[in-house]
Amino acid sequence: MKNPLKTIRETKPLVHHITNWVTIYDCANITRAFGALPVMAHAPEECADMTGISSALVLNIGTLTSEIIDSMLLSAAAANEKKIPVVLDAVGVGATRFRDEMAAKILGSVRVDIIKGNYSEIAKLAGENAETKGVESTSMVMTGKEDVISDGNRTFVVKNGHELMGSIVGTGCMAASIIGSFASVNPDYCDAAKDALCYFGAAGELAAKNSAGPGSFKVNLYDEVFNLSDEKVQAMMKVEEL
Amino acid sequence: MKNPLKTIRETKPLVHHITNWVTIYDCANITRAFGALPVMAHAPEECADMTGISSALVLNIGTLTSEIIDSMLLSAAAANEKKIPVVLDAVGVGATRFRDEMAAKILGSVRVDIIKGNYSEIAKLAGENAETKGVESTSMVMTGKEDVISDGNRTFVVKNGHELMGSIVGTGCMAASIIGSFASVNPDYCDAAKDALCYFGAAGELAAKNSAGPGSFKVNLYDEVFNLSDEKVQAMMKVEEL
């Protein structure tokens, strides 16, 4: 997509999150800094309605409970119905059986458009051979020192980013929120995820320049995201198509 | 009131919050920066007891559930009994029917002393013509580029503030916490709400001076609130009485 950031800032898409209690503020705040509008709502009585007025749904199982999973299923069904992108951040899959089962339940019950995780989370999901709905059209995002994004046909490697991003809690969760924001304005979800990680990584590189540690880095990261432009990032993009 | 900030800092009122999971930390931290003592407790077994030792109650329905609403009703009843101010931040009213119903349930079951919302939230509440308890004595705070505060007799327009306050998530929720803190030491709730928004807006103006974006702005906002004085704000107040 040519100018994803400009598009987000002009259209201000509502990005509905059902996420964890650790990084929920940063998920909201980074979505806002990119120009989208975050909304967090998990009550079963309203979550599907909230998804119904949104342009993307981001699910993050970092501090899942069975009640939260039920709300995720309600919202994801509404998102599928409305044909807006559903992002699943598979936080901690592989760490406990409950997480594995709940992730499998989501993937088997609703269509997830973009699955994100680190190497071990994605490997665990892939190894399960679980029955998944419409996985043939799912984009996969594997984050790490370099990020790999694939939809089965195209595979991108994103090399933007800085090691200080790993020094603070929540950059992984923030990445999922950004992917949701980019996917809300770009129907090519693989391209959207690739762009999201380039933009976030570029902001991280800029933020690292004047950072003395994770405290100042996080402050600078928000400032740099806020001051980002499509032109600035496009001169910095380090993407390879395999 | 002559020196509300000095009064808060000398009396250190306990401000009980039942609030949302996104901005709960900032609600607590801004209350602390103003000199009051925040406490967050939502378990039905203790919330009324916690309100019973507090000087104000702040309710925020940002991530409401039916259980949280039940706790809010228990605490608000205790606050009404103790005659301490109850602030309701009507976050997201109008977005889902559940929110509208729960806000109406609160307003119909307990006395709310100060209702706060943005234009669309307040308009929705006003348009409902819901049966409300003691609404004749309720102060209404409508936030926006300029804030309007009214108790039916007096109406103030507060013009303090800076657009960077809208660039971070949570300034609206923080405003409700500050209103609760000011109302805990000033029985004229309309005056307290007006002061609260002037003080917060003034801190925002000072913070914006050396901010490169939302990251540094938020850091500076906390520093400026901490270093505020009644004298400093009173020289900056931009209030009009209609």
Next chain:
Amino acid sequence: MKNPLKTIRETKPLVHHITNWVTIYDCANITRAFGALPVMAHAPEECADMTGISSALVLNIGTLTSEIIDSMLLSAAAANEKKIPVVLDAVGVGATRFRDEMAAKILGSVRVDIIKGNYSEIAKLAGENAETKGVESTSMVMTGKEDVISDGNRTFVVKNGHELMGSIVGTGCMAASIIGSFASVNPDYCDAAKDALCYFGAAGELAAKNSAGPGSFKVNLYDEVFNLSDEKVQAMMKVEEL
């Protein structure tokens, strides 16, 4: 212990938290800044499994509910079984009967290795004469202007720290996370708690040097923790053994 920080950074212990919703992000982030790996998981279906792969368990009752207490008991039993340290931060004990009862329930049901609180919280717990499991081997940490750490045989007074630490919400909770991190690599829990408070206090002293208020102080605190070394702290330690 000679080089606790180096040991944490080399071994990267997983520190499982069941904590409150106000400071949960800072508990995670400070654990990360010290070099340990935080994990937060409270669902009853997985919390014991998560404790089973962790090296310490930190319990904080700041926003307790009866369901959260049930999860704490499941995790603490798993920690006792695995013989990893259990830290209890007795936030708000004395404020409501529910808190007192739940703290007593934890102490009467599982072995807590380190109990942390401020003067009034510890005094309340001590005054209850509650039946506690294995309290003869429990270390007690009483925080304040000076921190007192004792296991009944040895008593340390830690004088590191800075008053700006009290200007932000969450330093108490963060201290419990740090104690858990240090105890995960040092079987002498009294020594570990003493070290944890020295290191955190020393970082606070360094951070205060260039801080204009609580906003910049918190940023600097994370930077200073990140840049701490055993040598740096050992030259700054202010500990007295009584």
